Amino acid sequence: DAGITQSPRHKVTETGTPVTLRCHQTENHRYMYWYRQDPGHGLRLIHYSYGVKDTDKGEVSDGYSVSRSKTEDFLLTLESATSSQTSVYFCAISESRAGGLGNYGYTFGSGTRLTVV
Amino acid sequence: SQQGEEDPQALSIQEGENATMNCSYKTSINNLQWYRQNSGRGLVHLILIRSNEREKHSGRLRVTLDTSKKSSSLLITASRAADTASYFCATDAPTSGSRLTFGEGTQLTVNP
Numbered sequence: 001d002a003g004i005t006q007s008p009r010h011k012v013t014e015t016g017t018p019v020t021l022r023c024h025q026t027e028n029h030r031y032m033y034w035y036r037q038d039p040g041h042g043l044r045l046i047h048y049s050y051g052v053k054d055t056d057k058g059e060v061s062d063g064y065s066v067s068r069s070k071t072e073d074f075l076l077t078l079e080s081a082t083s084s085q086t087s088v089y090f091c092a093i094s095e096s097r098a099g100g101l102g103n104y105g106y107t108f109g110s111g112t113r114l115t116v117v
Numbered sequence: 118s119q120q121g122e123e124d125p126q127a128l129s130i131q132e133g134e135n136a137t138m139n140c141s142y143k144t145s146i147n148n149l150q151w152y153r154q155n156s157g158r159g160l161v162h163l164i165l166i167r168s169n170e171r172e173k174h175s176g177r178l179r180v181t182l183d184t185s186k187k188s189s190s191l192l193i194t195a196s197r198a199a200d201t202a203s204y205f206c207a208t209d210a211p212t213s214g215s216r217l218t219f220g221e222g223t224q225l226t227v228n229p
Contacts, residue, residue, distance in 0.1 A: 033216060042205065042221035043160075058216065090159055105150045105207070106217065108159030 003027040006091050006109035013116055019078040021112050023091030025071075031094045032074040033106070034058075034066065036087040043090065049074055081116045088113050121149075121206040121220030129226040136193040138223040140206030141186075147209045149182060150217065151191050154203045163191075163204075196227045 004025045013019050023032060033048040035058075045058030047066040055066050063085060065077045078085055092106040124139045140149070148167045152160040166173045166182045166189065173180045179192040193200055203224050207217040 035219075040221065043219040045216055045218075048216050056214070092160075105152070105162035105165055106160070107162070108152075110159045111157075 004091065004093055004107055004109045006089075006112050008112060009110065010113045011115070013081050013114070015082060015116055016080050019081050019114065021076045021078075021089055021091075021114070023074045023076070023093075023109060025074075025093045027093060027095070027107070028071060029093040029095045029107075030071075031096075032068065033092040033094075034064075034074070034076045035090045035092065036060065036085075037090060037111075038087050046076065046089075078114075081114075083116050086114060086116045121208050121218065123204070123206055123220045123223040125223060126221070127224045127226070129228065130196060132196060132198055132227055132229050134196055134227075136196050136200070136225055136227070138191045138204050138225070140189045140191070140220060142189075142206075142208050142210075143187065144208075144210050144212060145184070147211060149180075149189050150207045150209070151178075151180060151189075152205045152207060152219075154205065154222070156202070160205060193225075196225075198227050198229045201225060201227045 007022045034046040035043040037043050044060045046064050049055045049068040067075045089112045091109040094106045121140050121142045130136055146168050148165055150165045151163045153163055154160045164175050164180050166180050177194045182189045203222040205219050205222045207219045
């Protein structure tokens with residue numbers, strides 16, 4: 001996906017360990033988002049950012065924290081991984097609020113498949 | 118809670134046929150968007166329709182929006198095997214802040 005990369009693509013970790021996922025963009029977009037995707041739940045927002053050092057919680061933020069020290073990077077940290085956090089995590093970026101100022105929506109990364117054992 | 122709900126959950130058609138997917142939502146919206154997700158990949162933005170628009174076209178895609186019924190439909194005409202994917206609607210609502218709310222998706226299978 002042009003302009004946005006997620007790392008790592010796959011990770012297996014043990015219960016109780018901290019994990020950090022990285023989202024990097026080269027589009028200079030203001031808004032960045034972290035979603036998780038699970039069968040039967042669709043995509044659920046974890047945290048989002050509307051600028052450097054400006055972040056807010058989504059609907060499933062418990063157990064997660066984020067940081068954005070530069071425009072291009074948005075980090076998602078699982079403070080102490082649990083099996084319920086096994087999921088596919090997607091980062092997304094947008095130039096304007098939810099695509100409202102243009103006809104463009106979100107641009108998604110390719111995802112990180114995280115397994116907590 | 119999910120704002121948008123797609124219907125049907127799964128749809129299987131033959132190449133060349135049209136595919137119609139529906140999305141219903143609960144609150145008033147600023148705009149509604151449709152995304153496609155191929156297996157193992159991220160979502161790709163297809164089309165955005167604003168609350169004051171009723172219909173929009175992009176290539177083989179046609180989207181309608183009925184704000185009185187709080188529903189939208191995505192029509193893919195002359196479908197191809199490459200259209201096989203999951204399709205999601207997402208809503209931007211005034212109450213949702215700077216973020217979209219996604220439905221659970223429709224899995225479309227186009228058989229060659």
